Amino acid sequence: MKKYDSVVIGGGVLGAFVLRSLRRYDISCILLEASGDIAGGITRANTAIVYTASDNRPGSLKAEMAKRANENFHELCNDLGVRFSRCGSLMVSFGEKGDEVLRKKLIQGEENGVRGMKIISGSEAKMLQPLLSENVTTALYSPMTGTVNPWELTIAAFENAVQNGAQAKMNAKVIDIIPTDEGYEVKTENDVFFAKTVFNCAGLEADKIHSLVSNDGIRLSIDGADFIVFDKYAPKPDMIIFHETENGKGITAVPTVEGNLIVDSPPREADNSFDTTSEGLDYIIENLNKVLPELDTKRIIRSFGALRPNPHKPDGRSIHSFCIENPSPGFYSLIGIKTPGLTCADEIGKYLAGFAVEYLSAKINEDFDPVRKTGDHIGGEIICLCENITKGEIISAIKRGAKDIHGIKRRTGALMGKCQGSRCSIKIKKILEEYNETL
Amino acid sequence: MKHYDVLVIGGGIAGISAAKALDGLKVLLVEKSDRLGGILNQCLHRGFGKDMTGPEYISGILSDFPENINVALKTAVTDITPQKTATLRHENSTEEISFSELILATGCMERPTGHMLIAGSRPEGVYTAGQVQEMINIHGIIPPSPAVILGSGDIGLIVAKHLFENNVEVTIVEIKDQLGGLARNRMWLEGYDVKIMINTTVKKILGEESINGVVLTDGTHIPAKTLIAATGLIPDREILKYKNYPFEIHICGNCKEVFPMVEGVARDAERAANAAIENIRRNNDR
Numbered sequence: 001m002k003k004y005d006s007v008v009i010g011g012g013v014l015g016a017f018v019l020r021s022l023r024r025y026d027i028s029c030i031l032l033e034a035s036g037d038i039a040g041g042i043t044r045a046n047t048a049i050v051y052t053a054s055d056n057r058p059g060s061l062k063a064e065m066a067k068r069a070n071e072n073f074h075e076l077c078n079d080l081g082v083r084f085s086r087c088g089s090l091m092v093s094f095g096e097k098g099d100e101v102l103r104k105k106l107i108q109g110e111e112n113g114v115r116g117m118k119i120i121s122g123s124e125a126k127m128l129q130p131l132l133s134e135n136v137t138t139a140l141y142s143p144m145t146g147t148v149n150p151w152e153l154t155i156a157a158f159e160n161a162v163q164n165g166a167q168a169k170m171n172a173k174v175i176d177i178i179p180t181d182e183g184y185e186v187k188t189e190n191d192v193f194f195a196k197t198v199f200n201c202a203g204l205e206a207d208k209i210h211s212l213v214s215n216d217g218i219r220l221s222i223d224g225a226d227f228i229v230f231d232k233y234a235p236k237p238d239m240i241i242f243h244e245t246e247n248g249k250g251i252t253a254v255p256t257v258e259g260n261l262i263v264d265s266p267p268r269e270a271d272n273s274f275d276t277t278s279e280g281l282d283y284i285i286e287n288l289n290k291v292l293p294e295l296d297t298k299r300i301i302r303s304f305g306a307l308r309p310n311p312h313k314p315d316g317r318s319i320h321s322f323c324i325e326n327p328s329p330g331f332y333s334l335i336g337i338k339t340p341g342l343t344c345a346d347e348i349g350k351y352l353a354g355f356a357v358e359y360l361s362a363k364i365n366e367d368f369d370p371v372r373k374t375g376d377h378i379g380g381e382i383i384c385l386c387e388n389i390t391k392g393e394i395i396s397a398i399k400r401g402a403k404d405i406h407g408i409k410r411r412t413g414a415l416m417g418k419c420q421g422s423r424c425s426i427k428i429k430k431i432l433e434e435y436n437e438t439l
Numbered sequence: 440m441k442h443y444d445v446l447v448i449g450g451g452i453a454g455i456s457a458a459k460a461l462d463g464l465k466v467l468l469v470e471k472s473d474r475l476g477g478i479l480n481q482c483l484h485r486g487f488g489k490d491m492t493g494p495e496y497i498s499g500i501l502s503d504f505p506e507n508i509n510v511a512l513k514t515a516v517t518d519i520t521p522q523k524t525a526t527l528r529h530e531n532s533t534e535e536i537s538f539s540e541l542i543l544a545t546g547c548m549e550r551p552t553g554h555m556l557i558a559g560s561r562p563e564g565v566y567t568a569g570q571v572q573e574m575i576n577i578h579g580i581i582p583p584s585p586a587v588i589l590g591s592g593d594i595g596l597i598v599a600k601h602l603f604e605n606n607v608e609v610t611i612v613e614i615k616d617q618l619g620g621l622a623r624n625r626m627w628l629e630g631y632d633v634k635i636m637i638n639t640t641v642k643k644i645l646g647e648e649s650i651n652g653v654v655l656t657d658g659t660h661i662p663a664k665t666l667i668a669a670t671g672l673i674p675d676r677e678i679l680k681y682k683n684y685p686f687e688i689h690i691c692g693n694c695k696e697v698f699p700m701v702e703g704v705a706r707d708a709e710r711a712a713n714a715a716i717e718n719i720r721r722n723n724d725r
Binding site: 228229231232233273274275276277278281285298300301302303304378379380381382385386388390392418419420421422423425426430 | 471472473513514515517528529530531548549551552553554556557558559560561566567569570573574577578642643647675677680
């Protein structure tokens with residue numbers, strides 16, 4: 001049986017950052033991912049927003065972490081070699097109820113120490129973002145809001161963790177966890193891993209993993225959202241637009257680091273699948289017409305669905321804070337870490353590593369290097385014509401762990417252009433096949 | 440910095456035809472893939488020139504390709520500046536060049552399936568018509584039966600024929616009240632057992648890992664192991680982004696407008712080449 005100080009379950013953004021944070025200390029650790037690749041679960045579909053703390057209750061862990069994370073985000077992305085755009089945001093409203101929500105957010109944000117926020121009029125908002133509707137009544141400007149690509153961030157954190165000595169195993173679905181006197185036996189179909197501490201970052205499965213060691217009855221309910229994507233060349237707002245309707249959250253439009261615009265629907269019911277719904281997609285188009293009426297819908301290239309796990313107490317009550325549980329000594333569960341989970345991933349990682357350090361009496365890892373080393377790109381024929389990705393870059397992505405075209409997409413940006421892979425996906429599949437045959 | 444009289448971007452039929460018409464000038468023809476010919480390389484149906492396949496047509500047109508034309512394969516133009524310079528990327532290196540005239544011959548692309556905002560899952564087995572053509576003609580892979588083809592333009596009809604001849608059960612779904620495409624591509628359908636559904640479209644995709652069916656707007660459920668979107672071609676001029684250039688750019692072929700016939704592309708490219716020659720002559724006279 002392989003022995004570790006820590007096992008991290010789940011290769012999403014949280015698992016990757018917990019793993020990396022553990023390696024800041026002299027803690028031997030392995031990440032177990034059920035599927036063949038990291039960043040393929042709920043991490044892959046996300047609004048990609050780096051929030052300020054204006055949405056969080058003053059004094060809460062979320063507010064504290066979000067503020068610190070937001071301020072440090074540039075440095076984090078710099079270390080990891082990940083694109084980050086502090087594009088700022090405008091929350092726009094269309095009537096008195098919405099205006100009131102904005103004023104409350106301003107007060108809350110200021111109380112949380114968010115810098116630079118101010119309320120502006122609808123016409124001032126239109127001057128800032130000419131594509132906005134004339135019917136905006138009030139806007140909340142927030143210069144600290146930003147955007148990052150969630151899977152790029154996850155892969156970078158994971159690679160940096162591995163460069164710092166962390167281990168990882170793919171296709172390692174955890175099927176049982178047996179507590180012992182010294183720790184836990186974590187069983188997968190083919191292996192057993194012994195660990196003194198376990199970090200459950202299993203996303204949609206986090207409640208099931210948690211229930212292997214706990215009877216507290218915390219469970220997840222899953223809701224979803226729909227997204228549409230505009231191509232890079234569409235005229236678009238250059239700030240994030242949050243749409244506050246008279247009855248709550250509307251759409252959110254995010255100009256991504258790649259140069260696209262993604263627009264999401266409010267949360268809706270979901271049946272645990274990433275399917276999109278006609279209702280959600282129709283809602284987005286209808287509301288884009290109200291908020292950003294001049295956007296050219298001919299430039300839509302994609303839609304996708306997202307899932308969000310929400311934690312509940314056994315009696316059904318929602319848990320609003322970050323649900324970080326410690327059901328037995330050395331076992332930590334992250335259950336339904338939703339917004340601002342992406343923003344706070346590094347903070348949450350450090351927070352959990354802090355528990356491990358105390359529990360294991362671990363020392364600082366003097367050799368830890370927070371800077372991710374990225375390989376040199378290699379050339380060759382240009383395979384992805386939209387993004388000019390070469391065969392060499394694709395092969396390097398396979399060597400870095402990509403198992404299929406989705407993994408290639410997340411590591412190179414191929415398939416993300418205007419043709420959405422119609423000109424290169426067959427070629428990329430061939431390259432994958434050829435590479436695997438040489439193994 | 441190297442200077443060229445004419446920079447031609449794109450090595451398909453338009454770029455090749457333009458470059459040939461520029462013989463005598465210092466020309467650079469840039470192509471991203473490892474060969475000239477563009478999309479015709481994957482068109483094996485006899486729809487070009489005198490009953491030729493795409494590759495046959497290309498070898499014909501390349502047989503008298505002037506040797507003094509510089510061809511840069513595996514090379515991308517990543518930027519064009521208002522000062523008439525361009526950045527080329529080849530392997531790991533980049534190079535700046537300058538040019539007097541610019542001919543854009545970057546062709547067109549298929550409208551992505553995602554444009555249609557079809558609800559449901561995103562399983563394996565959803566392709567564009569061009570992808571299916573590439574699978575069959577280049578790689579010899581026949582997508583599994585039954586197949587639903589969304590859109591009945593020329594490309595949809597050509598792919599339908601390909602599939603039918605390879606024993607794939609085909610249903611064509613067309614949102615308009617009649618089939619599109621050239622008459623010669625429609626004709627073969629008579630007498631063939633291809634199901635056609637007009638005035639409707641695909642509303643939802645079903646299946647987890649792989650597609651197993653589609654739902655139409657009226658709620659009809661059609662079993663499908665392959666869904667092929669053939670919903671149109673769009674000119675690819677993205678390299679120009681939304682910049683305003685203070686000089687004339689000779690846009691030709693399918694990146695200007697989508698031509699139904701290859702001869703139209705070649706003629707348009709020659710027109711662009713002549714316009715470039717005319718500009719150079721005028722500037723020399725000045």
